[in-house]
Amino acid sequence: MTKLEPPKVMIVGAGIGGLFLALLLERQNVPYVIYERTSDSEPLGSAMGLDAKIMPVFEQLGILDELISISLPCKGINMVDPNFNLLTGIDFKEYKARTGYEMAMFQRPRLHRLLSSHIPREKIIYSKRVVSLDQNEQGVTLTMADGSTYHGDIVVGADGIYSGVRQGLFKQLDEAGLLPASDKEELTMGHLCMVGTTNPVDPEKYPCVKDDRSLFQRVISRGFPYMWHIANMRDNKICWGIILQIKSTIASKDPTLRNSDWGSEGDEGIMHSAFDKATPIGGTVRDLYDITPRNEISKVFLEDKLFETWYHGRTVLLGDACHKFLPSAGQGAVNAMQDAVILANCIYEMGEATPENITAAFKEYYDERFEPVKKMMVKSRFMAFIMYGMTWKERIIRYIMFNWIPDSFKLKQYFKDSAYRPQANFLEHVKVYGIDEAAPQKPSKRYAEEKAAAAQGQGMKV
Template identity: 45%
Template sequence: MEESTAESTSYRPMVVIVGAGLGGLFLGILLERARIPYRILERAIEVKPLGAGVTLNVNIMPAFEQLGLLDDLLKIGMPVYDVNLFNEKMQKIGTVSGMNRRAIDGYDTHLFTRKKLYDLLLKHVPEHKISFGKRVVNIEERDSKVFIQCADGSIHAADILVGADGAYSTVRQALYKGLDQRGLLPKSDLKKLAAGYINIIGTAQPIAKGDPTAMLNKYPQLKEDTVQFSSVIGQKQLSWGVASAKDNEVTWGIAYQLSEKEAGDQLKSSEWNPESSSDMLRGFYDLPCPWGGTMGEIIEATPKEMRSRVVLEEKVFETWHHGRVVLIGDACHKMLIGAGLGAVNALQDAVVLSNCLYDLPNINAESIKAAFQEYYEQRYSHAVKAFKLSNMVSGVMNGTSWKQRIMRYILLNYIPAKLHERSYAESTAYRPQCNWLPLVAKRGTGAVSPQKPSRRYTEEQARAKAAVPVSHIVANAAAAVV
C-alpha cells in the first residue's frame, strides 16, 4: 500500500487535485508558483485531450500574463473576431460579431485546439507531481486530514482535496453522498444534469491523403491569419460547423439537439469518447461544408483517435465545498459550449481558489471553511451569469427549435449594436488575477472590476519595503568614510 503526504507550514496546506484536465493543471501551475505543496491524481493512464476548439479571452488572459505564459499561449492560437451563420442551403443568415475589441479589452479572444492548450499547461507542471492511473474509489475525512483511496490500493493524505474531475466528478459524488445522508444537501443538487445536445467533434490535420498542401489548397480560409468560423443551422435538430486553427488545422463539430424525451433517455457521458463516434458519423458525411465540399471530407482528414462524441449537458450546482473538499470547473458548473466559457470559468476558479489558499492563516478546519466560502462567494454569481450566457449563445449558434430560430432572427437583425456592446463590456470587466503576484496593468480603455487584495501578499510587500538591504547599508557606510 502506498501512502503519500507532505509536511505543511502554518498556512501552506498539502493539496491533492483529482483530475488533470485544463482546470486541474492550471491550479497545479498556480500552486507551484505560490509554493503550496500539491499532487495531481488522474484516473486515465494517459490523458488524451480530445475535443476541438477552446476559446480564451480577456476574462483569463491577464492571469496567463502574470505567470509569464501569455506569449507562449498566443503562439499556439489565433484571434477570432466573428462567426458566420448559414442555413442548410448555404445561404448566409447573419454574423455574430463584436469580438474584435482589442482596443477596448486590451486582448483578442483566441481559439486554440484543445491538444495544444493542454500540452502547454502540462509542460509547466513538474512531471513528478502528476500521477496517472489513479482512479479514486473512496474519500474519508479524519484526524484533520482528508484521505483519498485509489483503485490501485494507494492512499493519499492531504489537508485539502480539490475535485477537478469533470461533470460526473467522483469527488463530488462522494461529497454529496455523505452530505445527503446527513440531510445537508439541497434537493436541487440531487437532480441530474440537463442534456441539450449530442456532439461529435474533432480536429482535422493539415495533411490530407499524404499531400501536405491538400488542406491549404482546398480551403483558402486557412490562409487567413484570423480564425475563419462558419456555422450551419440545419433542419431536423442538426447543426454543424468548421473553424480554422493554428498550423492549418480545422476544428469542427456536428450537433444533434435533443428533444426533452431524448434528453431523458440519454445515459450519462462524462468522457470525450472516440470509440462511440464512428457509427453516428456515417450519417453526416454528405452534409455540405460551409467552406465547400462535404463534412465527410473534413471528417476523413481527422485521425480516428481525435474524433469524439459527447452528450453536452448543463447545470450549476449549489454546493461547491464542505469540510476539506472543494470543487472547481465542470465538477460544480457544467456549461454548454456555444459561448466558449467552460474552460475560461474553470481557469477562473483555479485563480480565485489559489488566492484564497494563499491567504490561509493556518490549516485548521475553520480557516479552510472560511477560505472555501470566500472562493464560493467570489465565483458563484459569475458562474451563474456565464451559465446563462452559454445557454443563450448555444441557442443562437446551434438551436433548431422554433423559439431559438425566432430568438436568433431578432438578435441578428433587431438588437441595437450599442446594446450588444454594453452587454459585452459588462461580461469582460471581470478579470480575476493572482492577488499574490504583481497585478498586470490595465490594457485597453474598457472598465475592469476591482481586484480583492491579498492580505498575506500586502503584509509581505510591506515588510519587504520596510527592510533595508545590506548592500544599501554598506554603500552608505562607505560614502560616509569617504
C-alpha cells in the first residue's frame, strides 16, 4: 500500500470538542496545531455528565479509567417543586445493565484538564484569535489579531457559537451568494445561566456529599422566571446553577452582553431573587454561592442554533460553531465529541489532501452528523421548553408531561437515544456491553486493508 501524506490540520479552539479531535488525530499521527484565543484556556463551567453515547471512544483512547476517576456514577435526575416533592425524573439504576456503562457526573473543568493533559504542550498555541481566513487550491491561511499568520491544509472551527472561523467562512459565502438565509439570522438568547462549584463542604451540614453516587436535582419554580439545580460531586463539592428566562432578545444584539464561552464574571445582581430560595440538600442557593470561589462562578447567555452550513472548501465547523444546544438535555459537549469522532474518521478515509478529497470528506462528515444532531436538537429544545418555560402555555404542557406521560416511556426514549455510539474507525472497536444493541456504524475500508496487510506481513515474517 502507498503511504499517504496526512493533511496538516489547524484546529481553532481548545474547548472540549477541539481537544477531543486533537486526541483522535494524535492517534492517527495526523499533524495538527490548536490555536486558542485565550491566554491559558482556564476551564470553567459546572456539572456535566457523559454516558454510553461517547464512553466507548474514551475506552478506545485508553482514558476511560481516568474519566471514571474524576466522576461519580449518577443515580438519577429529579425534577422537584419548591417544596421538594418529586414531579418527574429518570432513574439510572438500569443504565449500566442496558448499556454497559455508568452515567458519569463530574465538574466540566476536570474533563477539560483530563483531555488537555494528553495533548503535547507545544501543539496548543494561546492568545491566537482568528480575524480572517483565506483558502484556495493550495491551502488555507489564518490571520490572527496579533498579525501572525498560519498555513495548513484544513482548518477546523471549534471555537464556539461566536466562532471567528465561521464568521470568516460565512462572510466569503455571503459575498458569493452561497449562504442560506437561515444562517444569516441573528442569534437570540432566551435564557441566562449562572453556575458554580463550591469549595469542599462539611459533610455533616450537607450529607449528600457522603453519597458515592451523584444525584442531579432541579427545582421547578412556580410564578418565578427562573429555576435552580444542584448535584453532589467528588471531593465533597457541590455543583449548582440558576437559569433565568429572559423575554427580550436584546442580548443577542449587544456585544457587551454576549459571551461565547463560560465567563468568570459572575454577576449576582440579575440573579439575586433566586439566591434566597431553598435547595433540596439544605440551606439556600446563597449559601452555596457564598462558599464558591469567585473564579469558579461563570455566567453565560444560552443561545440555541442549528446552522445549515458546516463546511466549504478547506474549512469545516465542529461543536457549538455549527450547532449550539441549550443545556437542558446535556447534549452540547457530547455532540461536539461525536462530531470529532466522525470528522476524524472522515479525515482518516480521505486519502490525499486534494480539494476534491477534502470536500468529499467534509460532505461525508456532514451527511453522517447533521440528522443525529438535528434529532437531538429537537429533543433539547423540547426539554428546555418543559423545564425552563414560565409562560402559562409552557406551564400547562409541563404539567401534562410530568403527570400524564409514564416514566417508563421517558426512560425508553432515553435508552433509544443511547444506541447511537459512534467509534473511531482507525482504532480497534470496543465490544458492545450491556443488553441493548448499538446502532450500526459504517465500517472502515482503509482500516480493514491495513489490518489485513499487517497480518500478512506478520505471517511472512513467521
